[in-house]
Amino acid sequence: MLYLYHKEAGGSTLTLTGEEHRYLFKVRRHKANEKLHLRNLEDGYLYTYEVVSIDKRSVVLSLLSKEMHEVKPSRSLHIGWCIIDPKSIEKALPSLNEIGVEKITFIYCQRSQKSFKPDFKRLNKILINSSQQSGRSKMMILDMADDMESFLKKYPESYMLNFSTTSVETVRENIETLIIGCEGGFTDEERALFAEHKITGFSTPLVLKSESAACAVAAKILL
Numbered sequence: 161m162l163y164l165y166h167k168e169a170g171g172s173t174l175t176l177t178g179e180e181h182r183y184l185f186k187v188r189r190h191k192a193n194e195k196l197h198l199r200n201l202e203d204g205y206l207y208t209y210e211v212v213s214i215d216k217r218s219v220v221l222s223l224l225s226k227e228m229h230e231v232k233p234s235r236s237l238h239i240g241w242c243i244i245d246p247k248s249i250e251k252a253l254p255s256l257n258e259i260g261v262e263k264i265t266f267i268y269c270q271r272s273q274k275s276f277k278p279d280f281k282r283l284n285k286i287l288i289n290s291s292q293q294s295g296r297s298k299m300m301i302l303d304m305a306d307d308m309e310s311f312l313k314k315y316p317e318s319y320m321l322n323f324s325t326t327s328v329e330t331v332r333e334n335i336e337t338l339i340i341g342c343e344g345g346f347t348d349e350e351r352a353l354f355a356e357h358k359i360t361g362f363s364t365p366l367v368l369k370s371e372s373a374a375c376a377v378a379a380k381i382l383l
Contacts, residue, residue, distance in 0.1 A: 198221075206228075
């Protein structure tokens with residue numbers, strides 16, 4: 161773990177209880193006068209604290225210094241992800257976070273099961289744990305869209321990831337927002353919403369699962 165997340169990191173004094181306390185006291189076995197790095201995943205600062213006191217119930221930290229130290233990719237990528245089984249989303253989310261995806265908007269596409277509902281509280285917890293491990297300095301943004309049409313009204317320059325003779329590699333520099341389908345892919349009506357030059361794909365005959373495609377295209381664009 162490269163730092164500890166705390167939403168109030170930056171305050172002159174912090175008192176940690178619950179999971180943060182258990183991690184420092186039982187797992188890392190920190191002691192008084194030791195130094196810790198914290199982030200709030202909002203302002204880009206890396207905060208250095210000193211452990212003032214630590215016992216079985218709480219940890220008290222005192223701010224020593226702060227340094228602007230943003231850790232992020234050189235470019236941004238927004239994924240519009242047609243909703244799939246939340247369990248599959250949760251498995252892929254740490255990888256997408258580590259690769260550096262800036263934002264994911266979940267879309268109820270025509271073939272998405274309406275019973276699938278992302279648990280944003282759980283997803284944010286996964287993102288926090290992943291960011292602490294990878295060093296990412298700002299939280300990934302999560303959002304929702306009711307359907308493809310409403311998403312495209314907000315992001316009209318979006319690309320679609322689908323079967324195409326235009327490979328991702330040839331247009332990667334132009335992609336800021338990319339839509340990935342759910343299991344079963346896009347309907348004809350959804351494909352018709354995109355001009356041909358806005359549809360891109362992989363140079364492979366294999367069919368990828370939605371979560372595999374998300375990780376693969378993120379890596380091709382960002383890494």
